[in-house]
Amino acid sequence: MKAMNLVLIGPPGSGKGTQAELLREKNGFVHYSTGDVFRDHISRKSAVGAKVEEYVTSGRLVPDDVVLEVVNAFMAENIGKPILFDGFPRTIPQAEGLDKVLAAKKLAVDMAVLVDLPDDEVVTRLTARRQCRKCGKICNLTFKPPTVAGVCDDCGGELYQRKDDTETVIRDRLSTYHQQTEPVLHYYSTQGKLKRIDGALGRDKVYQEILRLIA
Ligand code: AMP
Numbered sequence: 001m002k003a004m005n006l007v008l009i010g011p012p013g014s015g016k017g018t019q020a021e022l023l024r025e026k027n028g029f030v031h032y033s034t035g036d037v038f039r040d041h042i043s044r045k046s047a048v049g050a051k052v053e054e055y056v057t058s059g060r061l062v063p064d065d066v067v068l069e070v071v072n073a074f075m076a077e078n079i080g081k082p083i084l085f086d087g088f089p090r091t092i093p094q095a096e097g098l099d100k101v102l103a104a105k106k107l108a109v110d111m112a113v114l115v116d117l118p119d120d121e122v123v124t125r126l127t128a129r130r131q132c133r134k135c136g137k138i139c140n141l142t143f144k145p146p147t148v149a150g151v152c153d154d155c156g157g158e159l160y161q162r163k164d165d166t167e168t169v170i171r172d173r174l175s176t177y178h179q180q181t182e183p184v185l186h187y188y189s190t191q192g193k194l195k196r197i198d199g200a201l202g203r204d205k206v207y208q209e210i211l212r213l214i215a
Helices: 016-027 034-043 047-058 064-078 092-103 119-127 167-190 203-214
Strands: 005-009 030-033 083-086 111-116 129-132 138-140 194-198
Touching: 005 016, 005 167, 016 030, 016 083, 016 203, 030 034, 030 064, 034 047, 034 064, 047 064, 064 092, 092 167, 111 167, 111 203, 119 129, 119 167, 167 194, 194 203
Parallel strands: 005 083, 005 111, 030 083, 111 194
Antiparallel strands: 129 138
16 A cells, blocks of 8 residues: 555544544554544543543534644654544644645645535434444444444443434534535545545445545
8 A cells, every 4th residue: 555645534424434444454554533532532531631522522623723733743653654534634724734744744635535424314323323442343233233232242342322422412513514524525626636435335335435446
């Protein structure tokens, strides 16, 4: 895999995280999810965790300066590797911030892939989503329920529902997505870098489609 900088965009619950994990495991990408980074800071009760907790649990966007601070720290260690950005950039200033840090090393975002899904499907998927507290694996009570209720099939850890996966918060996250993240699609589209995939195709077909795009 060449040192590609790939951005995965899509509404919450479109399957970006699942695709990003597949691309990490099978194709050697470094998977960088700002949402995972923030949840980790919150659970470690770090200074960044204290700054972002209220935003993350209520589904509002963390301010751009805080986001770019953690991204720049990550980039200092990882720039030049094949990186897959999941859930970032979510605003135009974040997209510009990413371009700036890449340009300093004569790099750029190579492609932005939109994994698209209608709002009602997002709500159906996310209210049934559960995550393992121990290994972080995501499962869905509708598509692939765990063998034992509340227990992770992979590691036996406890499955929990994210505080931001309740219907009211999901609707708020969707409206934030439409207002603040959709302009980022336009940003990449005008640069000829945006590709769209129908998230309703399901995990395996979406993955094949992404492989075809980046081949
Ligand atoms: P996610 O796991 O990507 O759905 O992110 C969960 C939450 O973390 C979001 O609802 C935001 O509160 C916060 N977050 C994650 N990534 C970003 C970002 N790039 N910009 C602002 N807030 C973010």
